[in-house]
Structures are given as C-alpha cells and as structure tokens.
Amino acid sequence: MSYSIIGFGEVGQALARAFARMGMEVAVASRRPPTALAPQARAIGPTIIPGTLQEALQADVIFLAVPFREHATVASVLANWQGKTIIDATNAYGVPVEELGGLQSSAVVAKAFAGAKFVKGFNHLPAGLLAADPNVEGGRRVVFLASDDDSVVPLAATLAERLGFAPVWLGKLAEGGALVEARGRTWAPLIFQDLVKAN
Numbered sequence: 001m002s003y004s005i006i007g008f009g010e011v012g013q014a015l016a017r018a019f020a021r022m023g024m025e026v027a028v029a030s031r032r033p034p035t036a037l038a039p040q041a042r043a044i045g046p047t048i049i050p051g052t053l054q055e056a057l058q059a060d061v062i063f064l065a066v067p068f069r070e071h072a073t074v075a076s077v078l079a080n081w082q083g084k085t086i087i088d089a090t091n092a093y094g095v096p097v098e099e100l101g102g103l104q105s106s107a108v109v110a111k112a113f114a115g116a117k118f119v120k121g122f123n124h125l126p127a128g129l130l131a132a133d134p135n136v137e138g139g140r141r142v143v144f145l146a147s148d149d150d151s152v153v154p155l156a157a158t159l160a161e162r163l164g165f166a167p168v169w170l171g172k173l174a175e176g177g178a179l180v181e182a183r184g185r186t187w188a189p190l191i192f193q194d195l196v197k198a199n
Ligand SMILES: NC(=O)c1ccc[n+]([C@@H]2O[C@H](COP(=O)([O-])OP(=O)(O)OC[C@H]3O[C@@H](n4cnc5c(N)ncnc54)[C@H](OP(=O)(O)O)[C@@H]3O)[C@@H](O)[C@H]2O)c1
Pocket: 006, 007, 008, 009, 010, 011, 012, 029, 030, 031, 032, 053, 064, 065, 066, 067, 068, 070, 073, 074, 089, 090, 091, 092, 093, 122, 123, 124, 125, 126, 127, 128
C-alpha cells in the first residue's frame, strides 16, 4: 500500500509528521516543484518523499490537504480515480453554501473524485494538534472518519491506528460525517474537539 499527501502546508506537514513518527514512507506534493518542498520534507524525516503532483497521485491512498476550493483542480489531474482511496482532510469554512449546490462539502469533494473510495477524516483538529504525538496521557488522540462506502472502513481505520491515532467511525457522510464539517461560517460540534481514547 502506498501513501501520499497532496498539499504540504500546515495540515499536509502535520500528517507527514505522523508518517515520519512511525517510519512510514509517504509522498508529498503541492503545486511547487519537489525541490521546493525538499528542505521541509527533510526536516520532518527521511520517509517524507517530495514529488510532483502526478507522482504523488500514483499512491493507493491519497490525503487531500489543500484549501477546499483547490480539490477540483487536484481532481482534474486524473481522468479515472478507480482503485484509489481519498482521505479528505479539507474544511470548507467560509465557503458559501450556495456554492456547494445544496450538497455537504464532503459530498462535493467525493463527487469530484468519482470512482475513488472516499473518506472524510483527519480534518477536525487544528494542525498543531494533528502534528503532535497522538499518544496522550496513556491514551490515543481520536480522529473521526466517515464514508458512504463501508468497504473502506478497515483500510482507513487501520491506517489511522498505524499512525498512532484512535479512529472513531462516524458512519455515512450525511449522518455522523455532518458532525465534523464546516458549513458556511459555522463549525459542526465535533470540530476542534481534542478527544483522547483511553487504551
Ligand atoms: N490549518 C488547520 O489547522 C486546519 C485544520 C484542519 C483542516 N484544515 C483544512 O486543511 C486544508 C489545508 O489547510 P492548511 O492550513 O494546511 O493550508 P495551507 O497551510 O495554506 O496549505 C495548503 C497547501 O496546499 C497546497 N496547494 C494549494 N493548491 C493546490 C493544488 N491545486 N494542488 C496541489 N497543492 C495545492 C499549497 O502549496 P502550493 O502553494 O505550493 O501549491 C499548500 O502546501 C484546508 O482545506 C483547511 O481548511 C486546516
């Protein structure tokens, strides 16, 4: 299984730190060339591999850590997302609901990556907390996951665990998933809740 992170800003680097902590390889990419990302990637750890967007999109599991509106540009790079898993860590805070055509923001992103297995997750924590060691006071920091595709649950939950987090499955995007989304200028109730699951 190969992994990548698209977007190497606050959230992309926070996720990269989680991979580095576990010695897991992950490709990272943004609109800038790999050489521009290399110093920061090196600073995080040797398993963080800067690449082009095209290279990073070869991965089986792809974290999306770009500004919400940029998801469409990333989605347009590949004609076919079959066989890929997208983990969407974006938040649509401040995006007018009218712009989303009546859909939840996660549904908008899922639609753009049609054919992929789509998971909303790793988006509820401020980047600083996401970057921190998830081993907290004898427990593990919780990340929320939601998807309309039950078949992706084991993969996403296992990955969250391998990265040191305690995954909490919230069910479908329109059900539990709605608890971890921004809508217009409001945040759903689980956003920013820094929860730790006792081992
Ligand atoms: N910051 C937080 O605490 C936080 C917490 C949870 C969720 N989020 C969400 O996570 C997402 C990322 O937030 P952030 O704070 O990490 O933003 P950020 O620091 O501005 O980083 C965004 C990254 O995306 C890259 N990017 C932008 N457009 C791109 C494109 N079309 N293709 C590839 N890469 C692109 C940028 O790099 P280039 O300019 O080099 O392309 C940059 O590395 C947002 O949706 C945000 O709402 C943020």
